[in-house]
Amino acid sequence: MAFRSPTYLAGAFLILAISFAIYFNVAVRVDSSAALARFDQLTAQNASRRAAVHGERALRLLTKEGQSEEQLAPLMLRVADAQLSRNRNERAAGLLRDALATKSSDTLNRRKRALYEDKLARASVLSGDIETAVAIYASFLDLAGDDAVRSADESAAISAFYADRVAEAEQLFAAALNHARPYESTVGAREAQLAAATNMASLGSFYAMREHGAYAAAGLLSSAYLIRTKLLGGDHQDTVQLTLVLGPVYSGMGRLDDAEKLYLDAFHAQEQLKGANSPDLSLYIKLLTGIYERQGRYTEAQALQEHMRNLFRDAFGAQRYAINRERDRREDINRPVSQLFLLKSDYAPGDLVSAAEFSIPTAKSPNIDEMKLRLAGDPDADPREANLPARLAQLISLCRSESGERISLRSGYRSYATQKGLYANIGGKGTVTPPGMSEHQTGLAADINVENRFMRPSDRAYQCFEENAYRFGFILSYPPGNNYLPGADPYEPWHWRYVGVSTAQLYREAGPYQKPQEFLAALPCYQERAANGVFPASGEDDLCLSAKPEIKVAASEKDRLQPAEEDGDAARILNKLPAARAPR
Structure with missing residues (x-):
């Protein structure tokens, strides 16, 4: 055989290589199997950006x-x-939407x-499609149930998984929505836009309860507010x-x-x-007054306060606070309970009754202790109507x-032992207070369910409770920004505490805004001043909060409240307990 020169061999190899490249490129362009094989190969090599082209080609060929x-x-x-790895978000969204709409996707767990x-x-x-995103995350929020208000990072439950997905999307919405300029939905018919507004309201309320969720919440809630204002009107109750x-x-x-305009409307x-x-x-009026005081508009704030007192005088009587409420203090109906005002382990109310006997819908078996409440009846009124469960x-x-x-x-009375057990099981995830500082131990607190999960600020029922609960003797115990309990997220829109009608009215009329524990700690001062027609003036120090409160409780020493500090102004320091001193 004649010897071939190296130049000849190199040329032959080059021709073969070129021929193979031409064949390969033709094959992956016209042969679905070849295109799919190349996609699989590049995907296995973590070269997803290059793989996308071959994947798209395989889809086209297989469709043909x-x-x-x-x-x-x-x-x-x-x-x-x-495609997501290439930031081709619109194309990726289209593929995902079509794939998830098929019956075969039902096989996914x-x-x-x-x-x-x-x-x-x-x-x-x-890709700018906010409506689809809020619909998905709002459905996740519904599926999360109560885990939406718990710290569920370590839970393997699918409900916690849904909650985590929503929580992780917070920064996404904060970046996508301008909190100062609402997103204006123009997609779909009127019903579709209102559905988007409902989803935005649910998500925005969720983020509003999170420590750093203000920007996402503002973007979503302002967008929902704009949609409802345009389609329903500013006077519609949903708005x-x-x-x-x-x-x-x-x-x-x-x-x-912006807050002032909302409250005025x-x-x-x-x-x-x-x-x-x-x-x-x-x-x-209370909300507007708080804004005016922060703006330094004390004259306007004072005028609003006077207007409220006139409304209350006409509705409830001029001498409504002149009644001696010492019994309520002695029987603990309006006593503060927090990490500064603890309950003894053997404290237990003596007038518990079944909530079901008063036609209160219960989320659990009506026979268990947790579905009981204190009677807390008014001795000077009809006992069938003037008591906690009836109201x-x-x-x-x-x-x-x-x-x-x-x-x-959802939950009424809990003994110290029950609270201790619950806290040991789920206290670290929130929604359960450490034993000794839970209002549930008094039998005066009611956790409220809406649609079989904790009440949320986005619920219509929440608005109704906020507007009307005081008329029935209830106040919101743990409002936004409170520091009454250990833990990162003490805001509980579902937790309502009975303090008696007179006290609840006084709190609405003259109490410090969103400071229920401070108010209860200094209640005798507020009652005495109100009975004499003296109320805090806008722009001036609240004298009741600057005086050390006198807490009067049951006669026996074992039931006496135990402030966390012996000295100092308990009413003023209620929100300032150092973390190191929190009871364990």
Whole structure:
């Protein structure tokens, strides 16, 4: 055989290589199997950006060959992942949406499907489709149930998994939505836009309860408010309801002018609905007064306070606070309970009754202790109506009628031992107070369920409770920004405490805004001054908060309240307990 020169061999090899390259490129462009094999190869090499091109080609070729979306759904999900790596969010969203709409996607387990839906939501936000994203995350929020208000990072439950996906999307919404300029939905018919507003309200309320969620909350809630205002009107109750969530967000961000406008619009809407002389306007008067005081507009704040007192005088009588309420103090009906005012381990009320006997809907078996409440009856009124469970039943009935939502008692009385066990099991995740500082031990607290999960600020029932609970003797124990309990997230919109009608009215009329424990600690001072017609003036120090409160409780020493500090002003320091001194 004749010897071939190296030049000849190199040329032959080059021709072969070129021929193979031409064949390969032709094959991957016209042969679905070759395109799919190349996609698989590049994906295995973590070269997803390059793989996306071949994946798309494989989809086109396989579609031409007659394969349906049902058959192609698994490949579509994989190609969507590759497109996400290229930041081709709109294309990725389209692939994910089509794949998840097929019946074959039903074979995915719940966790894996949720991951793909999460990717769809993220891609939708990044491509400007806010409506799809909020629909997905709002459904996650519903599926999360109570885990939406717990710190569930270590839980393996699927509900906690949904909650985590929503929580992780917070920064996504904060970046995508301008908190100072609402997103204006123009997609779909009127019903579709209102559905988007409802989803935005649910998500915004969730983020509003989180420590650093203000920007995401403001963007979502202001967008929902704009949509409802345009389509329903500013006086519609669904629009007014958002005021109670968005207003505090604006206030916390220092956007006082925006909060003022919200509260003014809500006040005028409720004034038209309920009449200019309704004491139910007091909630919005209280909110406006707080804004005016922060703005230094004390004259206007004082005028509003005087207006509220006139409303209360006309509705409830001029001498409403002249009644001696020493019995309530002695029987602990209006005593403070917090990490500064602890209950003894053997403290137990002696007048517990079944909530079901008073027609209160219960979320658990009506026979267990947790479905009991204190009777706490007024001795000078009809005992069948003037007591805690009867009034709670009336409040729930009113709010069920106004909201159309299912409302039930989730938790009433809990003994020290029960509280200790619950805290040991789930206390670290929130929603359960350490033993000894729980109002549930008094039998005077009621956790409220709406639609079989904790009440949320986005619920219509929450607006009803905020507006009307004081008339039945209840106050919100743990408002936004409180520091009464250990833990990062002490805000509990579902926890309502019975303090008696007179005390609840006084708190609405003259108490410090969103400071219920300080108010209860200094209650004798407020009662004495109110009975004499002396109320705190706007712009001046609240003398009741600057005086050391005298806490009078049951006669036996074992039931006496135990302040965490012996000296100092307990009313003023209630929110300033150093973390190192929190009871364990």
